[in-house]
Amino acid sequence: MSRPYVTAIVVAHDGARWLGETLRALVNQSRRPDRVAGVDNGSRDGSADLLAQAFGRGNLISLPRSTGFGESVAEVLAKLPPAGSDEWIWLLHDDCAPDRRALEALLTAAAQDPKAAVLGPKLLDWLDRRRLLEVGVTVGRTGRRETGLEPREFDQGQHDGTHDVLSVSTAGMLIRRDVWEQVGGLDPFFPLFRDDLDLCWRVRNAGHKVLNVTFAVAWHAEAAARRRRRITVSGDHPRRLDRRNAIFVVMANLPFGAMLWTLLRNVLGSAFRTALFVVSKQPANALDEMVAMASVLLHPFRLLRARRARRHGRKKGYIRIKRLMTPRGAAWRRLTDMVQSFLAGEAPVDSTGRHHHATPSTEDEYEVVPADTGAVKRFLSRPGAVLMLALTAVALVAERSLLGGERLGGGALVPVTGGAGDLWAFYTEGFHDIGLGSNAWAPPYVAVLAALSTLAFGKTWLAVSVLLLGSVPLAGTTAYLATRHVIPAVPARAWAAGTYALLPVATGAVAAGRLGTAVVFVLVPLYASLGTVLLSGERRRARRAAWALGLLLAVGTAFAPLVYPLFTVLGVLAAVAFRGVVTSMAISLAVPLVLLFPWLAGLATSPGRILLEAGLHDPALVDAALAPESLLALSPGGPGLPPFWVTAGLVAAALAALLMRRRRMIVAVGWGITLYGMLAAILVSRVTVEGARAWPGVPLAFAGTGLVVLVGLTAHRLAELRAGGGLRWLGAMAVAAVAFSTPLLAAGYWVATGVRGPLVGDAPDVLPVLAAARTTHGERTLVIKGSSFTVLHGRTPLIGESELPIASEARTRLGTAVEGLVGGRGGDAATLGRLGVGMVAVAPPVSAELARTLDSQPSLARMSLSEAGGLWRLAEPVVRVPAQPVSALHTPWLWTQAALVLVIAVLAAPGRRESGPETVETPPAAAARVAVKVAGGR
Structure with a gap:
């Protein structure tokens, strides 16, 4: 019998603590490999030296730290020519030590079964050498990994033998080289986890066998899965990466019909597991489950390409593989076990199927704790x-007066009523039978709120509460995440995020119920972060960032149209300074125009409405004129704002940055954006639209972003000045104290005073209950409150309905009739009847004079009068207002709009990071480079 030719490949990545024993085990094999090669993926712990000592420098390949296991093996095989038709490849991890007779046992089993193309050893735990890890692996249709072993099961020979299995681990895998080349080897899309399952599945589809040989033994540390070393091949968390790859492998390799059923099961199962993880206080597991599922769903073209590459032999192979997969009832039993564990007070385990029970026996090992405790600690x-x-915590305490009420409303916020279905109906209908009726396009932010309300189980009040009352922590989170590549020091990032989140714009928006400003305030840091990516010069990342920026810019414009012209000016300046980003910037600016086209076209007829945001526009919510010190303190005026001295520290720290000799370009750009925002705020605050002054909160959010980033980028200079000692040390400490006073004073003042503004947590219903109960179909109710009035149609208005434009002729006729009704002139009630108004309600307090005036009208009959308000009914016949025809453009454009949003979301979704040499540029250097280019330097 001819002797098989074996090429052993050892891949190492920061595995020096295990690699020595792995190499000794390889050298001591009873049947030695004929050729050996080592790969070091950018190790920093001496792994490369160990491989060079064992194999020689000529047999060692060094690759970047971002290289995956499959790419490493492919790189070796590309440099090693085939040694014949009977060549085998033996794959070893740096943390996998084979038994002395492992290779001999694998080759013996291969000789006994000519159809065997992949063979794997029995894997035991590295520390507890009696504990079984794997004797072959299978998978369910939900992607859960199954070993068929009990937790902490000891090896007593109960699984011994050679078994036909679905998959074996790449740790100790022996595979024929011709089969490797036939199926294409390990897919580089899977840098870690489930690459072995995908390879074995493709091998079986090609008509070969996969065997587990328990007489071949290897000890495996599972360092990556147990988080015993840092994973640099991917930016994802190990559990999240494992879960994503599991779903992807199953959906890529199943036939089309089974794939569709699996997709539905995974979506519903992931949603259920996410909810279970949340209520069982496992936020990390819940986040991993959501992100993993979303990563697959948001990249349909990537899945389509993978399925196309695996189409050969997939149906025939599935018939053979189906018997090796997890039985159908096992998934339901596991789901039942999870629910029972939760009801018993135990934390449900994650869905990766890996055991995390090892306990270290030496001091140099990291302790592996249960998933729930470790997730919370991390x-x-x-x-x-x-x-x-x-x-x-600060927001909850400060907003204590708003929590627990029946209805959030007041100020610019219409009392929140209805559910997700009501908002969808309002957004999609062609004619809006509210007020005096309107066939105008509904505000596009209604669709955003409807989508968020759907995710919030149909609760509109929950979605609005999260956006408005949670705008401070949300803005802090987005600011912290957005500056991770800009501000290098973590303390400076935390300070910048906390300071930004507590700016007066945020607290003022909450107090006045300005939902539009609150949403934009959360999005502005993301605009800055994506804009920096556009200027980075990396074409592929810049193009994805352009689509993402356009989508988020459309969301911000829907809530506050002023966002678009403010960003357009900055975008045009960036395109002029960076000619290479013209296309990406054009995409970012074009997406909002396309998605919001019909609504934006309506704004063109009334340009002043661009300065208004979502919600009501009450003149009492805006100061008549902003004082200079208010603008300097980034205070937009109105209720709920802190005094000047709260934010004086931020301005003082930014002024101190002008004295620094270094980083002048950064200081200039930061102050330029700040002054641009302040100038826009001055102009906006002096414009009156529809009887009310515009609120300059959005421009001051841009100005605050410039100041905060400026101070954060120059914070490291304080450490240098402190190291110099003397007066410099005193000056650095003074500036640091002044800067840190801003978030502390802002939080303390907000907590102490609470939310002081018209926003309340228990807003009264605008429409009296009696009017809602007595209103017949087609009748409307006129509600008079002070000097203002509105017309309702059988219910309290939904968010966005009060912003629909009304025909000027009907509005003029109604206004004249109301003036005559309140003034005591006769005949005006008949006008109300012709406009479809059947009732007149007066909000409390009802003056005695107004009550006598309405009682004196012969065409009005009083129904009730109390401290809760008054209600009169028209005795005249009321004209039923017929429904108006739907625009022919309305429904098709909604479907087009939904399709465009889906396509843009797919284009904007981040893909897998390309592997290759790492070129890392420090954030200060990158910021300085951008600043120099903006300033015109080279």
């Missing part, structure tokens, strides 16, 4: 998480 150990929790 979550609380992150500065960003601590910042978010702190801001959430």
